[in-house]
Structure formats: C-alpha cells, structure tokens
Amino acid sequence: MTKSAMITIAGRPNVGKSTLTNAMVGEKVAIVSNKPQTTRNRICGILTHGDTQFVFMDTPGFHKPRTRLGDYMVNVVQESVADVDAIFLLVEPIPNVGTQEQELIHQIEACGAPAVLVINKIDTVEKEDLLAVMAAYSQVHEFDAVIPISAKTGEGLEDLFKQAEIYAVESPHFFPEDAITDQPERQIVAEIVREKLLWCLEREIPHGTAVEITKFSERDNGILDIDATIYCEKASHKGIIIGKHGDMLKKISTLARNDCEQFLGAKVYLQTWVKVKENWRDNQYLIRNFGYE
Numbered sequence: 001m002t003k004s005a006m007i008t009i010a011g012r013p014n015v016g017k018s019t020l021t022n023a024m025v026g027e028k029v030a031i032v033s034n035k036p037q038t039t040r041n042r043i044c045g046i047l048t049h050g051d052t053q054f055v056f057m058d059t060p061g062f063h064k065p066r067t068r069l070g071d072y073m074v075n076v077v078q079e080s081v082a083d084v085d086a087i088f089l090l091v092e093p094i095p096n097v098g099t100q101e102q103e104l105i106h107q108i109e110a111c112g113a114p115a116v117l118v119i120n121k122i123d124t125v126e127k128e129d130l131l132a133v134m135a136a137y138s139q140v141h142e143f144d145a146v147i148p149i150s151a152k153t154g155e156g157l158e159d160l161f162k163q164a165e166i167y168a169v170e171s172p173h174f175f176p177e178d179a180i181t182d183q184p185e186r187q188i189v190a191e192i193v194r195e196k197l198l199w200c201l202e203r204e205i206p207h208g209t210a211v212e213i214t215k216f217s218e219r220d221n222g223i224l225d226i227d228a229t230i231y232c233e234k235a236s237h238k239g240i241i242i243g244k245h246g247d248m249l250k251k252i253s254t255l256a257r258n259d260c261e262q263f264l265g266a267k268v269y270l271q272t273w274v275k276v277k278e279n280w281r282d283n284q285y286l287i288r289n290f291g292y293e
Helices: 017-025 068-080 099-111 127-138 157-166 185-200 235-242 244-264 284-289
Strands: 003-010 043-049 052-058 086-091 115-119 145-148 210-218 224-232 268-276
Touching: 003 017, 003 157, 017 043, 017 052, 017 086, 017 157, 086 099, 115 127, 115 157, 127 145, 145 157, 185 210, 185 224, 185 244, 224 235, 224 244, 235 244, 235 268, 244 268
Parallel strands: 003 052, 003 086, 086 115, 115 145, 224 268
Antiparallel strands: 043 052, 210 224
16 A cells, blocks of 8 residues: 655745755755745655655745745745645744744644644754743644754654654555656756855845756766856846856856766766846746746
C-alpha cells in the first residue's frame, strides 16, 4: 500500500522555509539567501521513503506586496495552504505572534487543514526561552503539535518527520521514486544564478533581477552548454551587476557554475549576459515570461 503526504511549509520571509525544505529532502532543491523574499514560486521538495512519498511545498514568504510580482507571490502562498494534508507554520523563536503569522493562521483556519507549529532557529536561543514562544502561539490557535527545530543544524528534524508521517494517506505516488523536485532543470539553473545575485549584491538590486535560460544543450562529450540572461530594472544596476572589468559578473557566474555542476552531475560551460527591462516586476507579460505564472 502506497501513501503520500502533501505538506505546505509557510511563514514570514527569511524564516528558513527553503533551508527546511532542503533539509527534509536531503538535497538542495530551493535556493537560500540572507535576504527576504528569496523564494518566488512554490517549489516542491520530494522524498520517497519506503512506501510513503512526502511532498514538501516551499512557499514565498508572506508579505505586503508592492509590485505585481509581489501580488503573485502572496497569491502562491494563499493557494498553497488549500487542499493539502497538513501545514507546517514555520516561525522564529520570538514570544509574540506577528501580524504576518496571524494572517497565515487565519488562512489555516479558513482551509481547515491540520497545522503544526514549527519553531525554527532554536540554535540561537536558550531552550527555556521556547516556553514563552509556545505559550504565545497556543493562545491564538490549537496546533496539532509544536516542534522546535534548527533547519540549519538538523536538530529536531527526526521529530518533524515522525509528525509528517501521521498525515500520510493512502494514495498513489505523484512523482517517480527518484524525484527530488518538480522543478525542471532549466528552472533550477535559473534559480541558482539568481541565488548568487542575492548573495553577491547589496540592497534592493537583486530583488529587481530575473534570470532566463536561453540555451541548455549537451555536447557529445557530456559537457552542458548553458546560456543565462540576467534582467535588471535600471541601467545603473546593470553596471553594478557586471562590476569593474566584469569582475562581479564573473564571480556570480563562477559560483553559479560550481553549484550547477554539483546539481546536474556534469561539467558545465556557463555564459551570462545582463540586460535591462525597466519595471518588469509590474509587467504581467514579463512576469509570466520569467516563469512566474
């Protein structure tokens, strides 16, 4: 008898949803950075363990949108808490319920899905401090369970898996047994490049970037030729991304190529270009063109 569990991981920006998704799957399927709103699409991390297939849905951080892209990201979150077997609400170890968490709890209550409070980043606080966090959240919602974890160190993940197993229902598997994500390779490569932009660039610049893979082909000797175009919103941003003598673009490309080779298991020849598309985050056509639909 095969089982499956569809579980949404929801929370405010930068709470560690992508890090947790990667930790649960055991592979890097979602990009991570130290900047909020890194994740733009819903990304499925897939783990088949024995007869049970877990599908963990990493969602964009719930925030107040300021662009059409922001509207799209918030809509992804709202759709992701519907029609799932359970929701993991990921929060920081802070003893009060923020407005973003309150809104997510309202959505959880509206859809009626069972919810687990997952307190992340417990490696940054004393264990006794967690009691106040648990007390604050228990006053606003009756969670199925409260599980403290550190997605970074792996502490508490075994308990989280045991809880996830409770929600598995009898059903066929949705993905092949060796699948780790529903994202096509092109999309993952684009996201890897965007991750390096987030890590290497300061302030708002990386939030105004999108990446399009225009070539993805394999030579007879197994080397992959990949062309990536980075779009930004201002000509001044283009200069910063390229850097003096092209140094910044070279750094971004080298970091991205290393990760691509690790993920794809092959040698990669990566070429990158930078183009300007003003205000693309408010252009419905371009938003769709860059894969946010």
